Amino acid sequence: MTDFYPSRHAAKPEMLPRRDPVFHGTHDASSPLSRAQSEKFERDGYIVLQNIFDADEVRLLQAEAKIIMANPAALDLYTIVTEPGSDEIRSVFRIHDQSPLMSRLVRDERLAGVARYLLDDDVYIHQSRLNYKPGFRGKEFYWHSDFETWHVEDGMPRMRALSMSILLEPNTANNGPLMVMPGSHLKYVTCVGETPDDHYLTSLKKQEYGVPDDAALRDLAEVNGIDAPLGKPGTVVIFDCNLMHGSNGNITPFPRSNAFIVYNAVSNKLQDPYGAKKPRPTFIASREVKPLHIVSGALTEPVL
Amino acid sequence: MTDFYPSRHAAKPEMLPRRDPVFHGTHDASSPLSRAQSEKFERDGYIVLQNIFDADEVRLLQAEAKIIMANPAALDLYTIVTEPGSDEIRSVFRIHDQSPLMSRLVRDERLAGVARYLLDDDVYIHQSRLNYKPGFRGKEFYWHSDFETWHVEDGMPRMRALSMSILLEPNTANNGPLMVMPGSHLKYVTCVGETPDDHYLTSLKKQEYGVPDDAALRDLAEVNGIDAPLGKPGTVVIFDCNLMHGSNGNITPFPRSNAFIVYNAVSNKLQDPYGAKKPRPTFIASREVKPLHIVSGALTEPVL
Numbered sequence: 001m002t003d004f005y006p007s008r009h010a011a012k013p014e015m016l017p018r019r020d021p022v023f024h025g026t027h028d029a030s031s032p033l034s035r036a037q038s039e040k041f042e043r044d045g046y047i048v049l050q051n052i053f054d055a056d057e058v059r060l061l062q063a064e065a066k067i068i069m070a071n072p073a074a075l076d077l078y079t080i081v082t083e084p085g086s087d088e089i090r091s092v093f094r095i096h097d098q099s100p101l102m103s104r105l106v107r108d109e110r111l112a113g114v115a116r117y118l119l120d121d122d123v124y125i126h127q128s129r130l131n132y133k134p135g136f137r138g139k140e141f142y143w144h145s146d147f148e149t150w151h152v153e154d155g156m157p158r159m160r161a162l163s164m165s166i167l168l169e170p171n172t173a174n175n176g177p178l179m180v181m182p183g184s185h186l187k188y189v190t191c192v193g194e195t196p197d198d199h200y201l202t203s204l205k206k207q208e209y210g211v212p213d214d215a216a217l218r219d220l221a222e223v224n225g226i227d228a229p230l231g232k233p234g235t236v237v238i239f240d241c242n243l244m245h246g247s248n249g250n251i252t253p254f255p256r257s258n259a260f261i262v263y264n265a266v267s268n269k270l271q272d273p274y275g276a277k278k279p280r281p282t283f284i285a286s287r288e289v290k291p292l293h294i295v296s297g298a299l300t301e302p303v304l
Numbered sequence: 305m306t307d308f309y310p311s312r313h314a315a316k317p318e319m320l321p322r323r324d325p326v327f328h329g330t331h332d333a334s335s336p337l338s339r340a341q342s343e344k345f346e347r348d349g350y351i352v353l354q355n356i357f358d359a360d361e362v363r364l365l366q367a368e369a370k371i372i373m374a375n376p377a378a379l380d381l382y383t384i385v386t387e388p389g390s391d392e393i394r395s396v397f398r399i400h401d402q403s404p405l406m407s408r409l410v411r412d413e414r415l416a417g418v419a420r421y422l423l424d425d426d427v428y429i430h431q432s433r434l435n436y437k438p439g440f441r442g443k444e445f446y447w448h449s450d451f452e453t454w455h456v457e458d459g460m461p462r463m464r465a466l467s468m469s470i471l472l473e474p475n476t477a478n479n480g481p482l483m484v485m486p487g488s489h490l491k492y493v494t495c496v497g498e499t500p501d502d503h504y505l506t507s508l509k510k511q512e513y514g515v516p517d518d519a520a521l522r523d524l525a526e527v528n529g530i531d532a533p534l535g536k537p538g539t540v541v542i543f544d545c546n547l548m549h550g551s552n553g554n555i556t557p558f559p560r561s562n563a564f565i566v567y568n569a570v571s572n573k574l575q576d577p578y579g580a581k582k583p584r585p586t587f588i589a590s591r592e593v594k595p596l597h598i599v600s601g602a603l604t605e606p607v608l
Contacts (some may be wrong), residue, residue: 135518143555173478176552214557248480251551
């Protein structure tokens with residue numbers, strides 16, 4: 001199988017062209033996004049949707065996130081990632097399998113329908129997680145393209161996936177919000193260094209391989225600057241799988257929290273990893289390709 | 305001598321009232337700030353001055369900062385502070401003694417005249433420094449009140465001092481700008497823990513004593529929120545000695561840099577430290593009280 005996006009092989013980093021569309025479909029009157037939104041996603045690699053959930057739905061999601069975080073014993077232990085050097089929970093993976101409400105959320109037409117439209121294919125969940133960046137001592141996430149890791153470590157062949165972050169706390173300029181480099185998704189920044197075995201055990205806390213070089217980051221940031229999409233709880237940030245993104249630490253007392261969903265096109269199913277001996281565990285990168293059954297209507301308390 | 309601001313004595317932190325004015329003078333038609341600016345300084349503990357230097361002056365200051373940073377061998381070695389775990393320069397102290405242009409800057413009427421007005425006294429330089437927060441890997445400065453340290457470790461008796469930060473690179477929301485808690489200067493947050501000997505050797509890199517507790521920071525931030533004064537090079541941020549401030553790290557490629565000047569009222573000269581065995585060295589806290597001779601006119605290349 002041809003490797004269109006080689007990385008972690010060469011001694012020097014390179015900036016390669018993207019070989020896949022960003023917006024895979026075509027816009028028409030029945031599309032779930034406007035033409036301007038579709039074009040912005042294609043050009044900048046991200047869009048922000050405000051007010052797609054009503055206040056009751058947002059409260060429901062926030063309450064569910066608190067319940068999940070407060071009851072680690074109810075979770076599969078291996079799906080929990082803590083802050084470096086502490087027991088504070090940083091992420092819980094595979095939330096769509098561990099919470100009926102989150103299972104309903106990932107199938108929601110307002111999210112999954114948009115993913116299907118942008119990727120022009122049926123979609124499935126490559127990864128889901130709940131992220132929590134605590135106040136006072138929240139650590140940074142350094143710059144990275146998710147696709148580089150998904151390709152090298154998980155075997156995702158092409159750029160036909162996207163992420164959605166559903167904010168559960170206010171994202172302000174000051175509490176370490178997601179930062180993106182608009183337009184960076186059109187280049188593929190290769191990284192140096194071989195991937196160590198079981199890299200995921202440390203990379204989810206602090207990444208040391210699959211890290212882009214300073215010169216590439218400076219080039220990308222100088223072309224189009226850096227955006228930090230902000231918003232109140234319920235805001236949805238949708239971004240392409242190859243968009244360079246990261247976040248500063250957070251010394252403010254105000255934590256950040258979001259539900260994070262990665263949709264992949266069913267035609268883009270995982271192969272053997274392109275730069276690791278064995279694929280990462282399925283709680284980080286699902287290998288089961290089952291087209292999502294998309295559901296419409298308001299989110300409500302699931303009946304158990 | 306009565307200690308009006310005890311700290312690092314008790315096992316539990318406290319929030320004490322401020323016992324000194326913020327704006328020590330009175331406003332009239334000849335004042336160097338407007339009434340609104342004076343009132344904002346009193347209420348919020350900080351103000352921002354834009355465009356007080358012209359483009360040539362800003363370029364001159366930026367060039368001088370680069371020269372200082374690029375030639376550490378020309379500096380007194382003990383005035384240089386590096387990033388934790390690296391040789392990258394984080395601060396150079398006592399710049400007004402090591403650079404003719406910086407010596408001229410601290411005497412400038414647009415700065416020193418405003419300090420004299422707000423403190424209603426002749427002023428002298430308690431501390432000066434050049435700060436550089438590198439891109440990509442710039443570390444955070446955790447929340448602190450400067451006065452707490454100046455009182456405990458340097459012996460500054462009362463709150464009658466202020467700081468001016470002259471921005472030398474753009475301060476954006478994303479590159480770890482100064483953050484302040486407006487109104488926090490009206491409370492004195494005591495810190496726990498005895499001050500170790502020669503604390504300054506590590507505290508300038510990463511502070512572990514004189515750190516306010518989470519509950520106090522949450523209270524202060526919830527009352528009035530958090531502001532991040534942004535601006536282009538040449539912008540001047542003036543803030544009270546007891547304002548709670550800090551900054552997040554900086555993963556963007558864009559460094560931050562500023563010249564930092566602390567003016568103290570001559571009537572507020574240093575005593576023995578209130579919570580340390582011996583005072584910090586004079587390059588960090590001058591003990592020589594000499595009223596500044598204030599100079600007007602444009603900054604120009606000093607004739608050597």
